[in-house]
Amino acid sequence: MEIIIPNGCNNTPRKQIVIDFTVAMLKMQNEIIKEYADESIIWYQLKDNKKIEGRCSLITILKDEDNNIIEYLEIYQVITHGKFASINGVILLANDTKIDFGDVYMFINAARSGKVKEIKSYRI
Secondary structure (H helix, E strand, O other): OEEEOOOOOOOOHHHHHHHHHHHHHHHOOHHHHHHHEEEEEEEEEOOOOEEEEOHHHHHHHHHHOOOOOEEEEEEEEEEEEOOEEEEEEEEEEOOOOEEEEEEEEEEOOOOOOOOEEEEEEEEO
16 A cells, blocks of 8 residues: 655654554554554444444454555645544545545543544545
């Protein structure tokens, strides 16, 4: 998978965590997901009106959805403030499907060690 990240995204640790977590979800990197996700994480897939609760459920859902080969990920922006963060960009699948995305993250707290508590995913 080709990954393009804008310049300046490495100026805060939280931005890198959001990037790493996003890539880990797309590439099924379970160890990174376990490192950054709270055990009681909630992932809202708003387009499909789905709510996935718990780190184990998140990993299972990602494994079930792993049949789409991702060719390209471009991240446009990562914005962080306190215990909140957002990331947006585009994903291109091997079958030429283009997915524009925006994810809004909420962490347990504003500390660097705070785990991801909630994600709201917007997909077009």
